[in-house]
Amino acid sequence: MNIGTAAKQAGLTTKTVRYYANIGLIVPYQNPSSGYREYMESDVAKLQFIGMARRFNFSIDECRELLALYEDRNRSSHDVKTLTMLKIKEIENKIKELQSLKDQLSHLASGCDGDDRPDCPILDALSAGKGQS
Amino acid sequence: MNIGTAAKQAGLTTKTVRYYANIGLIVPYQNPSSGYREYMESDVAKLQFIGMARRFNFSIDECRELLALYEDRNRSSHDVKTLTMLKIKEIENKIKELQSLKDQLSHLASGCDGDDRPDCPILDALSAGKGQS
DNA sequence: ATGAACCTTCCCCTTAAGGTAAAGTAAAGC
DNA sequence: GCTTTACTTTACCTTAAGGGGAAGGTTCAT
Incomplete structure (x- = not known):
């Protein structure tokens, strides 16, 4: 799906989602022919996750840590x-x-x-x- | 007095005091020959005033308002x-x-x-x- | 006269995006 | 096929309140 759809599903603005791509937080596949970013369901899930963490006052860098833990099936709950x-x-x-x-x-x-x-x-x-x- | 002395007396950094001069909050006399800013006692008093207001979470723009009231002998305490x-x-x-x-x-x-x-x-x-x- | 300590302006950096512009792409209608 | 409309891209400027540091001028003490 395109960035607008993904942003809407995650409850974020396209500006924010594009920003997250630029800083390497959530980088989707980018179609080489159109240049359009293409988001998968799992990307949207991560965007929602980040949105929630941000609402809880976690900084972008902290979100980066949380996301790494979120993606690590072997993390210990202690770290979180x-x-x-x-x-x-x-x-x-x-x-x-x-x-x-x-x-x-x-x-x-x-x-x-x-x-x-x-x-x-x-x-x-x-x-x-x-x-x- | 020079900016370093004024800043020290006001409990601010020279960087901050210079910033306040640049944004027109507290603009001292500037010696044309040396280019040095020259602060008077009343300037230091205002710097202290601003420093205190900032510590109370007033924004720079609010400080501007407070400073105007501070300098206005005819203000009403209601406004403050x-x-x-x-x-x-x-x-x-x-x-x-x-x-x-x-x-x-x-x-x-x-x-x-x-x-x-x-x-x-x-x-x-x-x-x-x-x-x- | 030279070195230290001070001062100046100028420019980039910070957070987490928002706003806008110019230009490219896609999809629908005719 | 052509046009309109909606969507997307990158790029640059802005926010608040300064901090950091460079390059260069001033003042003061030795």
Whole structure:
């Protein structure tokens, strides 16, 4: 099938699928006479797999690892779990960081009247160099 | 003072400070004979202000707005608070999204033995197209 | 006067594609 | 056979916020 059909089936854009071909992530057979890429069912399955992994915040490079594991019938589930646990830790850290940011901003905002007067503890705090993380 | 000193005082890199000059965020006097940028104390204050706002996840464009408010003695604190509340909402949404991702990944990981055998519910789930967000 | 330390501009690199242009291909209709 | 339409190709530019490094100019201390 052509790239448009494959992309639709995988729930991706043709742009994305073409990008994956260009970076060597999922490289389909390319018809020499037309120059068109030709995708097989198994390619679509991999595209779906990648799409899902991307939705789970795995980077392209991590997707590359996952795909290698996915294609390796002899992989150990240990390897996959390790990658997943690392990703979970990463997400947790990001959440903590954002939570701290939110708390600090909320604190600043709570002190600001938000009226027509120019007095603004938020700007004061930003300019005073307080609140470093 | 020169850019290196200003950057150090503001806790930024010279690369960053030069970037801010290039995009018109904080443009110092530039000595015509040497070509060197010359920063005043008030410039350093603004650089610190921007540095802090960046640490609070404000984008460069938002920093531009904040800086305009910071420099406007007639601004109303309402405008600042509005911007801050929007940023808080944005951060909250990001946190929720990450939390959901984490939960789903944790769920997947909990079903995976993580041993030497190839059976892996994580890969199964990724390839089955389950878990869409 | 020369070397170190600083500064300048310029260009390429990063993530993961999106947008657009110019041109080639395929399939359907007439 | 010819045309239209839909699809595809490569290629280049853009994004956010700088980082890295080259080649060359400036300033300051020795």
